Every structure is written in C-alpha cells, then in structure tokens.
Amino acid sequence: MIIGLTGGIASGKSTVSALLVSKGARLVDADVIAREVMLPGHEVLAAAVKQFGSEILSPDGTLNRGKLGDIVFQDPAALQALNNLTHPAIRREIKERMNSMEEEDPKKLIIVDIPLLFESGLENMFREILVVYVPREVQIARLMERNGLSLEQAEARLHAQMDIEAKRNKADYIIDNSGELAHTEQQVAVLWDRLGLS
Numbered sequence: 001m002i003i004g005l006t007g008g009i010a011s012g013k014s015t016v017s018a019l020l021v022s023k024g025a026r027l028v029d030a031d032v033i034a035r036e037v038m039l040p041g042h043e044v045l046a047a048a049v050k051q052f053g054s055e056i057l058s059p060d061g062t063l064n065r066g067k068l069g070d071i072v073f074q075d076p077a078a079l080q081a082l083n084n085l086t087h088p089a090i091r092r093e094i095k096e097r098m099n100s101m102e103e104e105d106p107k108k109l110i111i112v113d114i115p116l117l118f119e120s121g122l123e124n125m126f127r128e129i130l131v132v133y134v135p136r137e138v139q140i141a142r143l144m145e146r147n148g149l150s151l152e153q154a155e156a157r158l159h160a161q162m163d164i165e166a167k168r169n170k171a172d173y174i175i176d177n178s179g180e181l182a183h184t185e186q187q188v189a190v191l192w193d194r195l196g197l198s
C-alpha cells in the first residue's frame with residue numbers, strides 16, 4: 001500500500017509523516033533526496049553551479065541553500081531551470097526507494113512525501129493522495145517563524161507553488177493541521193483505522 005503525501009510549504013508534511021512513521025509506516029522523503037543530490041560531489045550540484053555560478057556555494061564547497069533559495073524563489077525562470085536540473089534525479093531515486101521498500105515488505109504502508117507532487121505531475125504514480133492542509137495565513141505564519149523569513153520572502157515561496165486550496169481539492173485524504181498537534185494526531189489515528197491498519 002503506497003500513499004503519496006503532499007501539502008503546501010510549512011503545512012506540516014514532515015509532522016504528519018513522522019506521526020505515520022511512529023505508527024509503523026515507512027517513509028520516502030523527497031526533501032531528503034533533494035538534499036542528497038545537492039551534496040558536494042553529486043553531478044546535480046555541479047550542474048547547478050554551472051547554471052547559477054559559484055556564488056551559490058559556501059566557502060567550504062557546500063550549497064548555500066539560503067542564497068540559492070533567494071535566487072530561485074524570486075525568479076520563475078530560474079526556478080524552472082533549477083527544477084529541470086534536480087527533478088529527474090529526484091524522481092528516479094523516489095521510484096527506486098518506493099520499489100525496494102515494497103519488495104521488502106508489501107503489506108506495510110509506504111508514505112511518499114513529495115512537496116511538489118501536483119506541480120511536478122506525479123499524481124499518476126499514486127492511487128491515493130493525502131494532502132496536509134492548513135489555511136494560507138497559517139502557512140505564512142509558520143513559515144516566517146520556522147525559517148526566520150520576512151512576510152515578503154514567505155509570500156514569494158508560497159507563490160512558487162500551487163495554491164493549497166487547489167491541492168486540497170485534489171486530495172483523496174485530508175489532514176487538517178491548523179489546530180493543536182493533538183488534533184492532528186487524532187486525525188492520523190482515524191486515517192490509520194480507515195486504511196485497516198489498526
């Protein structure tokens with residue numbers, strides 16, 4: 001059983017994924033893979049340096065994520081160029097990990113957390129999709145707080161994604177993470193039952 005999990009930036013995808021993992025699900029996390037392909041020595045990072053220049057690197061040769069984020073989240077063409085470099089490698093790795101987890105234990109729930117699942121047209125990879133939802137204002141407030149961003153920076157990041165209401169409309173399952181964590185936990189428990197996993 002494989003479910004695609006998505007939502008908006010800072011809507012709580014990692015929080016909900018962690019709750020599902022604590023119940024026994026296995027997790028493929030596209031953000032983790034996206035970080036791996038940007039590590040020194042990886043061909044995707046080399047291609048990004050070629051595209052955006054060595055100013056996206058810190059003095060120790062690692063990616064300066066804030067710097068690259070500032071470049072791409074203000075410029076749709078730059079974001080598209082970055083996506084063209086990173087997404088094929090990320091997609092390949094997601095598929096490999098999903099397949100090997102499924103082979104290892106076909107009965108276990110596998111959660112595949114992909115922030116840009118809809119934007120990247122990956123809906124067809126999944127029979128069912130779970131959207132972690134919070135209203136836009138909550139998204140902005142949590143993003144500003146967690147990443148120390150200004151309102152303008154936070155809005156630019158939201159603007160680079162499909163609107164959260166549109167994602168919610170495409171969901172098979174919705175977890176509303178706008179309340180207290182305990183409320184989110186309850187919904188995860190209900191979902192777990194509904195999937196027949198209890």
Ligand SMILES: CC(C)(COP(=O)(O)OP(=O)(O)OC[C@H]1O[C@@H](n2cnc3c(N)ncnc32)[C@H](O)[C@@H]1O)[C@@H](O)C(=O)NCCC(=O)NCCS
Nearest residue numbers: 008009030031034065066068069083086090115116160161
């Ligand atoms: C631009 C980068 C360096 C910014 O790094 P930073 O540490 O500030 O953010 P982080 O990687 O933690 O991403 C936070 C969130 O931003 C949003 N986001 C990231 N990349 C993108 C993108 N290409 N388009 C729209 N939103 C994005 C997602 O909601 C993500 O969960 C980084 O996001 C990156 O390398 N992005 C390209 C790879 C990618 O598309 N990743 C998304 C997961 S598939």
Ligand SMILES: Nc1ncnc2c1ncn2[C@@H]1O[C@H](COP(=O)(O)OP(=O)(O)OP(=O)(O)O)[C@@H](O)[C@H]1O
Nearest residue numbers: 008009010011012013014015142146177179180181
């Ligand atoms: N129910 C909640 N109540 C209050 N704060 C929360 C709740 N759920 C998550 N948060 C906080 O909101 C922020 C965003 O949550 P989280 O990192 O899980 O989102 P995400 O969707 O995985 O983010 P990203 O898109 O950036 O990867 C974090 O700082 C987290 O601690």
